[in-house]
Amino acid sequence: MSPLVISAWSATSPFGVGADPFRAGLEAGRSAVEPVDRETHPGPFEQAALVPEFTAARYVGKKGTRTMDRVTALAVTTVGGLVKDLTDELAAHPEQTGLVLGTGSGSVQSIMDFTRDSLVGERPYHVDPARFPNTVMNRAAGQGAIWHRIKGPNTTVAGGTLTGLLALSYAVRLLRGGHCGRVLCGAAEEYSTQRAWLEWHGRAEEERDTPLGEGSAVFLVESAEAAEAAGRTALAAIGAVRFRACAEPEGAATARRTLADCVRGALDAAGVGPENVRAVLPLAGGGPLATQEAAAVRDALGEARPRWTRLRDLVGDTSAAATSLQLAAALAESGDRGLAPGEAALITGVDRDGMVGCAVLTGAGARR
Template sequence: MTAVITGIGVTAPTGLGTDSYWEATKAGRSGITPIDRFDASGYPAQLAGQVPGFTAAEHLPSRLVPQTDRMTQLALTAGAWALEDAAYEPDAFGEYGVSVVTAASGGGVEFGHRELENLWRKGKKFVSAYQSFAWFYAVNTGQLSIRHGGRGPCGTLVTEQAGGLDAVGQARRHVRRGTPLVVTGGVDGALSPWGWVAQLSTGLVSGTGYRPFGAEADGYLPGEGGAILVLEDAESAAARGIPAYGEIAGYAATLDPRPGLDAPPGLRRAAELALADARVTPSEVDAVFADAAGVPELDRIEAQVLCGLFGPHGVPVTAPKSATGRLFGGGAALDLAAALLSLRDGVLPPTPGVERPDHPIDLVTGAARELPLRTVLVLARGHGGFNAAVVVRAHHGKGAHPWRS
């Protein structure tokens, strides 16, 4: 059974909506700005990817706004756009024909921070009753399922930056087991003092900029946002007359060995397993969306994986996330959306902020590159040793997008 993507919804630091995001991404425009959501002047890092121009009341019913964290508001907005893109009609799928599987990291951190501050400063009577669920890491899945009638098997994957790919992998399992449509991907964010301190505690956040694979790389920058995707059985989509952006051809996940063991990291194994799942060889891969940690040692490991699989400068590599920051549970889902749009348009976006890679890889920099893309590998790693890989392929069956068929 073939699982295809029929809908994409994006809320990102580089654009609200898929079209805005994609135009900015192709042009290499950055959404990294000084933090203005709280006073970051006393912190060693003050830059992040912030979604601009988003007012929740313009996109959601007024009753939902006080109940939800900003990340959930962004997720609900992206989810509505993705389902609209897929021409979703709830009555067409039956009571249990729609599932929701999303990625998350810490949940509604900004909401939780605000309510805990109310508790400390004012007392328990000033804590919102919605704190009971608005902070929860599974809240995006819950709110999306309630709003759109997703009563099939639902879930949440918590593997940090790798989560967006893991969620799609789980969604594909649901489709193969008979669920015709799954809302998946991830939207995340924690741009509050509480969330910021947690990020800084890793020692991996840059104080100057996000330059993955570059000679001046000294860490990543966090951000907020992501992408919600509609994953559907190809036959179901064709029966509805809905074109597909591409198919999820392969997926795999691995875990790094614990520190102290004389064993290699698991990223290469994840890539090899995903390629095997898709029944493609490295020579058939047209491009790679890299995890691109921006941390010198992690970049070195990933560059070695790419060179080991494809040879030095063997395949075009891109990391448009340098324009958005690493988006926790939303980052890999946004990369996957970009990969699907690349397949659609035959263009690979650049890696903003990097003039020349400090590794023997063919990193796309400066300007977008037009290429005949058919098969793309997307890589992701999450803090704690999580690795994930997805192979997306242009869909040639009935219901393929007319411009890629």
């Protein structure tokens, strides 16, 4: 069976729109966290990492975007950055391309604004019906497919900070099951005052200093054979994606042990030894779970000394988009030729609900 590979990617991040600004910001180690305009974004956070000068009208177009919310615009923009090189394939066989998009709760702002309008209006039904579609979770995935004429399987995945890894795992199953020939998968998250307050109240005290961020990352996943036939470089093979649940979500030591076991299982499934791991990209949130995440990775890798990239320090807490942006960072660091044979990158995450997950990306010829 031909291995599945990532052969292209796109990102919309606080560094800018597109893969190149993301790569440049990452290479420079530049923090995109800045003070927020308190009039535009009142809320508990004084700083945030926002996509600069981003609007739906500017990046998606003025026609048909009057009621498009921010998370949908971020997703449509990012998918567009990827499909521009797939125009001929999409036109020939649009039903053979699937889209798996991760999200938090869709647009929290849209949901709350629409609900508020139904309560404060003269009549509960005196709302803008054009904005109702923004309140459903699969709005971004649906619009991403409609705007870019993708007619294959269309799926929305929601799973906290591990959403990006869950979307990748789902994409792998779609391809292995023969449901389509290629999948665009990733995740998107917006910044809003409503999300800021929800995050503030949901965090532990020691995590409240971490500013919020936003963004989106999308990947083209296909078989190595399909990538070669299309003349695309296999940037990384998907060695393994694994998840586990902690028996005691509040126990940091339990999270450490569970994630360490998860990483060992993924490395074994990918046929990769700890010494082959060249890069680690942890979720690295605040508080005890972040400490235990790092400890778990070191437990699993033993004496190996890979490079660590803590993206959250640069772009803030991007929530549902976090692990997708971590995957994008792994690809950005590997350059245009991708991971070399014998190299591997490890992406990890620990969610505060007790779920842990990881993905192992390898050089296209690294599996044994």
